[in-house]
Amino acid sequence: MEELSAAEAGAETAPGAAPGDPDAAVIATRALTKRYRGGQLAVDGLDLTVPAGSVFGFLGPNGSGKTTTIRMLMGLIAPTSGAARVLGRPMPRASRTVLPQVGALIEGPALYGFLSGRDNLLRLDSADPTADPRTRRARVAAALDRVGLTAAGGKKAKAYSLGMKQRLGLAAALLQPRRLLVLDEPTNGLDPQGMREIRSLVRELASDGTTVFLSSHLLDEIEQVCTHAAVMAQGRLITQGAVADLAAGARGRLVVTTPDVTDAARALKEQGVADVVVEDGRVTGEPPDRELGEVNAALVAAGVRVRGFGVERASLEDAFVALTGEGFDVAG
Numbered sequence: 297m298e299e300l301s302a303a304e305a306g307a308e309t310a311p312g313a314a315p316g317d318p319d320a321a322v323i324a325t326r327a328l329t330k331r332y333r334g335g336q337l338a339v340d341g342l343d344l345t346v347p348a349g350s351v352f353g354f355l356g357p358n359g360s361g362k363t364t365t366i367r368m369l370m371g372l373i374a375p376t377s378g379a380a381r382v383l384g385r386p387m388p389r390a391s392r393t394v395l396p397q398v399g400a401l402i403e404g405p406a407l408y409g410f411l412s413g414r415d416n417l418l419r420l421d422s423a424d425p426t427a428d429p430r431t432r433r434a435r436v437a438a439a440l441d442r443v444g445l446t447a448a449g450g451k452k453a454k455a456y457s458l459g460m461k462q463r464l465g466l467a468a469a470l471l472q473p474r475r476l477l478v479l480d481e482p483t484n485g486l487d488p489q490g491m492r493e494i495r496s497l498v499r500e501l502a503s504d505g506t507t508v509f510l511s512s513h514l515l516d517e518i519e520q521v522c523t524h525a526a527v528m529a530q531g532r533l534i535t536q537g538a539v540a541d542l543a544a545g546a547r548g549r550l551v552v553t554t555p556d557v558t559d560a561a562r563a564l565k566e567q568g569v570a571d572v573v574v575e576d577g578r579v580t581g582e583p584p585d586r587e588l589g590e591v592n593a594a595l596v597a598a599g600v601r602v603r604g605f606g607v608e609r610a611s612l613e614d615a616f617v618a619l620t621g622e623g624f625d626v627a628g
C-alpha cells in the first residue's frame with residue numbers, strides 16, 4: 297500500500313507534534329479505494345482530511361461508501377489501493393498502536409442482554425489487557441455517568457431502549473481516554489428523543505477536545521452537531537470543509553412572508569426572480585442579481601403586504617443540490 301508523506305498526512309499529528317493544533321489531521325486518506333470482490337466500487341479515490349478537535353460529519357445517502365470507509369480507517373478491511381492515516385500512523389499497519397486511542401461504535405454495540413449495563417462494561421474493561429483492575433469499578437462508574445446511565449446501570453441490557461443501548465455502546469468506547477471517537481450512524485433507528493440525547497452527548501464529548509468522526513445520512517443532523525463535514529455520493533467525495541463554508545458555497549433563497557402570495561409571486565417573477573415557489577404564507581425564489589431593495593419596493597408598489605423580506609442562509613442540502621445537481625436522496 298502506498299503511504300502518505302508525513303506532510304500530506306498532517307505531520308503535526310506525528311509523535312512530538314504540538315498538541316491542540318487545529319489544523320492537524322487526525323484522519324487523512326489519499327486516493328483511498330475499495331472494490332469488493334463482487335466488483336462493486338464502494339469507495340473511489342477518497343482524499344479525506346479530518347482536523348483535530350473537529351466534530352466531523354461523514355455524510356452521504358445509503359450505499360455511498362461511508363461504512364466501507366470507516367471499516368478501512370479502523371483496519372477492519374484492507375483498501376484495494378490508496379492510503380489511510382489515523383492519528384498520524386498508517387492503517388491498517390499501525391492498528392495495534394492506533395486502535396487503543398480510538399473509541400469506535402460501528403454497527404451497534406456488542407452487548408450481552410442478560411448482563412446489566414454495568415456488568416457489560418465491567419466485562420469489556422476486563423477484556424482490555426491495559427486496563428488496571430484496581431480502578432475498574434471507578435472507571436465503569438465514570439463511563440456510565442458520562443452517558444447518563446448511572447441510574448439504569450443495574451438493569452439488564454436487554455431491557456434497555458435502543459437509545460440506551462447506543463449510550464451504553466458509547467460508554468464502552470469511553471472506558472479509556474480517547475483521542476478520536478468513530479461513530480457509524482450513531483442515531484440510526486432512534487426516536488427523536490434518543491437522537492437528541494446522542495447528539496447532545498456528542499457535543500459534550502467534543503467540548504473536551506476529543507475529535508469525533510460520525511457518519512450520517514441525515515443532513516440536518518450534520519448541520520446541528522458538526523463543525524466540519526465531508527459529503528459522499530456513490531463512493532466519491534463531493535466536497536469537504538467547515539460546515540459553515542460548505543453551506544455558504546451555495547446561494548441562499550429569497551424569502552417573502554406575506555398573506556398575498558399570488559400577487560407576490562407575480563411581482564417577483566416580473567423582477568427577474570427565478571424558481572419562484574409559493575408556500576403557505578410565503579413565497580421563495582432564487583435571489584436576483586439586482587438590488588434587493590428595488591425588489592422589495594416593487595412588491596410594495598404591487599400592493600403586496602410584505603411582512604418579512606430577506607435571504608435565508610443556504611443549508612447543507614442546498615449545497616449538496618448545487619454540487620451534484622440532484623436532491624439529497626436518503627434512499628440512495
Ligand SMILES: Nc1ncnc2c1ncn2[C@@H]1O[C@H](COP(=O)(O)OP(=O)(O)OP(=O)(O)O)[C@@H](O)[C@H]1O
Nearest residue numbers: 332334336338356357358359360361362363364365
Ligand atoms: N461486503 C460487501 N461486499 C460487496 N459489496 C458491498 C459490501 N459492503 C458494502 N457493499 C456495497 O458497497 C457500496 C457502499 O456500501 P457502504 O455500506 O459502504 O455504504 P454506506 O454509505 O455506509 O451505506 P449505509 O448507510 O447503507 O451503510 C454499496 O453499494 C454496498 O452495496
